[in-house]
Amino acid sequence: MKIGIYPGSFDPITLGHSDIIRRASDLVDQLIIGVLNNSSKHPAFTVEERVEMIKKVTKDIPNVTVESFSGLTVDFAKQKDARILVRGLRAVTDFEYELQIAQLNHKLHPGLDTIFLTTSVEYSYLSSSSVREIGSYGGDISGFVPKEVLKDVYDKIYKKKEN
Numbered sequence: 153m154k155i156g157i158y159p160g161s162f163d164p165i166t167l168g169h170s171d172i173i174r175r176a177s178d179l180v181d182q183l184i185i186g187v188l189n190n191s192s193k194h195p196a197f198t199v200e201e202r203v204e205m206i207k208k209v210t211k212d213i214p215n216v217t218v219e220s221f222s223g224l225t226v227d228f229a230k231q232k233d234a235r236i237l238v239r240g241l242r243a244v245t246d247f248e249y250e251l252q253i254a255q256l257n258h259k260l261h262p263g264l265d266t267i268f269l270t271t272s273v274e275y276s277y278l279s280s281s282s283v284r285e286i287g288s289y290g291g292d293i294s295g296f297v298p299k300e301v302l303k304d305v306y307d308k309i310y311k312k313k314e315n
């Protein structure tokens with residue numbers, strides 16, 4: 153059985169992430185989404201909220217599961233018996249960083265190979281941080297996050313004006 157992991161912060165999940173999840177789920181028997189629980193990053197959404205939102209978005213994809221993890225990605229992969237690590241590439245700017253991480257991970261765990269899926273062009277400009285920024289001012293993020301979690305995202309990040 154070919155098990156893949158797709159690790160990330162997903163703070164929050166965007167349409168770019170869900171596009172990668174759908175396409176990656178076709179390439180492996182089981183895709184485990186690993187939501188990084190890293191308190192030093194001060195995420196806007198708690199790890200439980202991020203896991204729940206991804207579960208809502210992926211509930212119709214039978215071979216996808218979602219869980220949180222902390223520590224090294226390679227240790228999470230070993231624990232899950234995963235041989236494939238999925239990452240998304242938006243632009244050349246992502247490449248240098250992602251290549252370095254992929255090579256480090258391969259050195260730490262030679263049984264794990266990273267595969268990169270290039271983002272669909274319509275999502276190439278999308279990031280969780282831009283969703284947080286635009287949403288915090290009440291801007292329209294409906295084209296950026298999956299509809300299943302649109303309300304959850306607004307409820308958390310829209311800083312409504314007092315009175």
Ligand code: ADP
Nearest residue numbers: 159160161162168169239240241271275278280
């Ligand atoms: P990180 O894991 O670096 O904290 P994210 O949680 O935002 O970053 O992203 C997780 C993975 O999804 C990374 O591989 C990232 O390149 C990819 N990704 C982020 N945004 C998009 C997008 N708009 N389209 C495709 N892939 C994306």
